[in-house]
Amino acid sequence: MMQEKFVIQGLEGKRILTGTIKINGSKNDAVQAIAASFLFRERLTLTNLPPIDDVDKMLTLVEQLGSQIIRGKCEVQINPPSNLSRVTLDMKLAKKIRASILFTGPLLARYHAITFPHPGGCVIGERPIDLFLSGFQMMGARVTESDQNYTIEAPTGLTGAEIFFRNVSVTATETFIFAAILARGTTILKNCALEPEIMNLGHFLISAGAKIDGLGTPTLTIEGGGLLNGAPRAYSILPDRIEAGSFLILGALAGKKITVTDCEPAHLTSLIHHLKLAGGTIKIDGPSVTVSNFDHQPFKNFNLTTHEYPGFPTDLQAPLAVLLTQAAGRSAIFETIFSGRLLYLETLNRMGAQTTILNPHEALVSGPTPLKGKEMESPDLRAGLAYVLAGIIAKGETIVHNIHYIDRGYERIDERLRPLGLAIKRC
Ligand code: EPU
Numbered sequence: 001m002m003q004e005k006f007v008i009q010g011l012e013g014k015r016i017l018t019g020t021i022k023i024n025g026s027k028n029d030a031v032q033a034i035a036a037s038f039l040f041r042e043r044l045t046l047t048n049l050p051p052i053d054d055v056d057k058m059l060t061l062v063e064q065l066g067s068q069i070i071r072g073k074c075e076v077q078i079n080p081p082s083n084l085s086r087v088t089l090d091m092k093l094a095k096k097i098r099a100s101i102l103f104t105g106p107l108l109a110r111y112h113a114i115t116f117p118h119p120g121g122c123v124i125g126e127r128p129i130d131l132f133l134s135g136f137q138m139m140g141a142r143v144t145e146s147d148q149n150y151t152i153e154a155p156t157g158l159t160g161a162e163i164f165f166r167n168v169s170v171t172a173t174e175t176f177i178f179a180a181i182l183a184r185g186t187t188i189l190k191n192c193a194l195e196p197e198i199m200n201l202g203h204f205l206i207s208a209g210a211k212i213d214g215l216g217t218p219t220l221t222i223e224g225g226g227l228l229n230g231a232p233r234a235y236s237i238l239p240d241r242i243e244a245g246s247f248l249i250l251g252a253l254a255g256k257k258i259t260v261t262d263c264e265p266a267h268l269t270s271l272i273h274h275l276k277l278a279g280g281t282i283k284i285d286g287p288s289v290t291v292s293n294f295d296h297q298p299f300k301n302f303n304l305t306t307h308e309y310p311g312f313p314t315d316l317q318a319p320l321a322v323l324l325t326q327a328a329g330r331s332a333i334f335e336t337i338f339s340g341r342l343l344y345l346e347t348l349n350r351m352g353a354q355t356t357i358l359n360p361h362e363a364l365v366s367g368p369t370p371l372k373g374k375e376m377e378s379p380d381l382r383a384g385l386a387y388v389l390a391g392i393i394a395k396g397e398t399i400v401h402n403i404h405y406i407d408r409g410y411e412r413i414d415e416r417l418r419p420l421g422l423a424i425k426r427c
Contacts (some may be wrong), residue, residue, distance in 0.1 A: 005401045006414060010373050010394035011425035013326075015295045016223055017255045023244045023263040024050040025237035027409045029197035031099035032174045033235055034058040036201060037067065037078035038106035038187040039181055041206070041227040045077045045234035053408045057097045065107070075234075089116040091149065097122050098171070104132060104173035108141060109182035110227070111156045115151045127338075129226050131172040135163045139183060160185030160224055166307045168193050168218075177202065180222035181210045195309045196267045200238050207232055220341070241267040242315045243410060244289070245386050248272075249319045250417075251291030252299070252328065254392050258420065259290040270312045271320070277302040278323060298335040298368035301327040304332040318344050318386035324365040325353040326393065333363045346381035347376050351390055351398075373398040382411045388413065392422060 027047035034055070038238055049055060051073055059076065066081035087107050094100035094117050101119045109113045110211070118129065133150070138161040141154040145259045160183050165172055173193040177199075180187035187275040190370050192198070194216070202215040208231045211223035244263035251258030252275055265272070269390040270385040272282050280294035289418050301324065304312040314337040324331040325348060336340050351371040356364045373396035376383030391398025400406075403426070406413060414424045 003401060004403055004426050005399055005407075006388060006391075006403050007201055007425050007427060008373070008388065008391035008400070009398055010391055010398060011254050011369075011394055011422075012395040013370060014298070015254055015256055017250070017422060018257050020259045020261055021247050021420070022261050023247070023418055024048075024052070025410055026050070026197055026240040027054055027242070028170070028195070028237045029200060030090075031058050032056050032102055032171070032197060032201055033100035033237060034062055034078065035099070035106060035174075036205070037062060037176055038080050038103070038110055039205065039210075039228050040080060040231060042230045043079045044076050044231050045236060047075050047234045048237040048239075049076055049235070049299040050240065051411050054097055054099060057093055058099060061089060061093055061100060061103065064093075065103075069208075074310055087111045087114045089114070089164075091117045094119060096304065098127060101129060101132060102171055102175055102178075104136070104152065106182065107154055108136060108154055109179045112155055112157055113151070113153045115149055115424045117149045118140070129171055131165055131167065132175060135172065135176055136179070137162075138163055139164055139179060139187070142316065158183035158186040160222075162188040162190070163315065164190040165192065170187045170195050170198070173370060174201070177205070177220065177222060178214065178401045180224060181205065181212075181228070182226065185224055187222045187224065189217065192220050193220050193308055194218065196241065196264070201235070202230070204235050210258045210331055213338040236268070237262045239287070242313060242382075244268055245271040245313070245316045245412070246319050246389075248275060248282075248289060248291050249316070250389055250392065253293065253323055253389055254277060254422075255291055257290060257292040257405050259288050261388045263287055263289060265289050268405065269387055270310060271316055271420075273305065274302060274312065274320060278327065281337070296375035297326075299323060299327040301329040301331040301333040303334070308335050308337070314338055314341060314381050316345075317341060318383045319389055321345065322367060322386050322389045322393070324367060325371065326368045327365075329366070331365045331367070333365065335361050335363075341383075344379060344386055347374075347387065349375070350388055351394055356377055370395060372396060375399040376401065378402040378405045381405050383415075385410065392424075
């Protein structure tokens, strides 16, 4: 199949886009909720499901494991199998998506064994799974590693343990909440991530009978109690705060007035804070946020440090760096979460930006610099989105290849941006 690409006619710095964009359900909430379906004896229904590639891949994996799936566009019902003799994730597919690691918790706890490959996903630096392997060992499991895959076995089930996460990890926190719910005894998880998606699913699991204490704090105490007995209601996936943030940055960069609707502004506090530093007006009205008055050139510069929630999300670092190329003076970027998430700056330099990567975690951006359209390859989801933003403000035509990365997390972004007045086509 021919790889698709985006062709964008740049606005040459003009801030003219106008209109409204509706925010989809959160990718990272959806993928964890799909894995959590194995915690339930019966059907789990998910609503506000985003129609994106990562969700399709996770649902395919679930189906291959024997779950029955009834799927609508933004809703899915998942019925897990009551027995499985051998739990092996499809190697080719699981390798393509980092979130496949989320299956280890519930599958190992429920069916007592799992074989899976090192999970792939976006190449944004080293993405080890040591927290998972050591955590399962502490819960009594045996880990065997071969060239191709890992097998983890716990023939009599997992046992509660006290686990300290050396790094704050989103998917490790989620995975061990799942494992602990089905384990024997008490599990104490320390240094947990506090992302809103974890809170949302945690509260839902509690309402379905899970015994989780301390939600909203870094220490969780979970009493294992076996399978959850049917969900009281459907699980409603949170609005995607990264998608909302990406479109708000677009609004600042190229909008006259852009409103994102159906989002959760409370989850965007840190981005909104930074956009205000840049110098525009952000208006919050219920679940809508409007960006306007960014039409004075250039933006004010600021330093950007990524941090676990509620700090500035690493997933918006590359998109916001595009704005920093249009800010007056020097800005520093400190990427504290991943070590390979600054390389996209070299492509922005080819477009005319002036950035310097100091080391795998730090970079400097000097601006403002007009950008010129170029041909480029998206290296991952969020850097790919940053290239789209850069192409939108550049002079001339930009061609972004490898857009399957962008489709992993943003639904039909071309079709959703055209009504704002942007010339972008997929071909
Ligand atoms: N880490 C370890 N060992 C582990 C696991 C993680 O050292 O076993 C380290 C990582 O190398 C990193 C830090 O812990 O330095 C945090 O990584 P984390 O585990 O939180 O990342 P993740 O759970 O794999 C999720 C999101 C990412 C998002 C990060 C950080 C999902 C499915 N993915 O990844 O989303 O960037 O948290 O917020 O929830 C994206 O949407 O584009 C994306 C990459």
